[in-house]
Amino acid sequence: MQKRVMSIMLGFAALLAVFLLLFNLPEKEEVAQDSHPIVVPDTPVDIASAESIYKSNCMACHGDEFQGAMGPALKQVGAEMSKERIYKQIVNGGGGMPGYEGRLTEEEIVNLTNWLGSFK
Template identity: 60%
Template sequence: MHKWIMAVLLGVAGVMAAYLLLFEMPAKEETGENQDTGFTVPDTAVDAAAAESIYKSNCLGCHGDEYQGAMGPALNQVGATSSKEQIFKKISGGGGGMPAFEDKLSEEDIINLTNWMSEFK
């Protein structure tokens, strides 16, 4: 009797596999960091001293004193892997374990920090 049950299960699995191969699943919608928010980070002169001060008081604990990462990911190459808009969105909105800073920092500070970090390549 176990052979019949196994044969039926194997047959059902085969039918499901054929169905999945013949009929595509709907395309996955883009969400999160890859969506265009319509916001472009302005190219402003970077105040490196202010950006570094903000980093030391808000980011150092999770991202390390040399941007090498600790509890959070390494940021020493963030400008090479993320656009300014992605960096700005992550700083302001948080996500993935990172807290949002839109209520803790001014937009000008976030833009300055974004432009400073976008140079990390």
């Protein structure tokens, strides 16, 4: 009895796979663009505070000399990414990085963003 049920389920799965291959899967939907662009204020950087935040939150993955480890190198992140993109990465995370919204204050995130944005 079990063999018969398993055979029927396997046959159904094979038919479903053939159907999907023949009639194509639906196209991926476009990701909605953010209607409110982020503008990172150009505030003076508190280097000591930014370094402290980096050491306690970022250094384990990005390295003590920004060389990268588990995360990418940040030595020239300001030349590779805009400040707005750096800000979004810190806030939302992604690609294995956790988001820091709620862990860091807005001022800390802006300060860290401006500091990293100066790495060119």
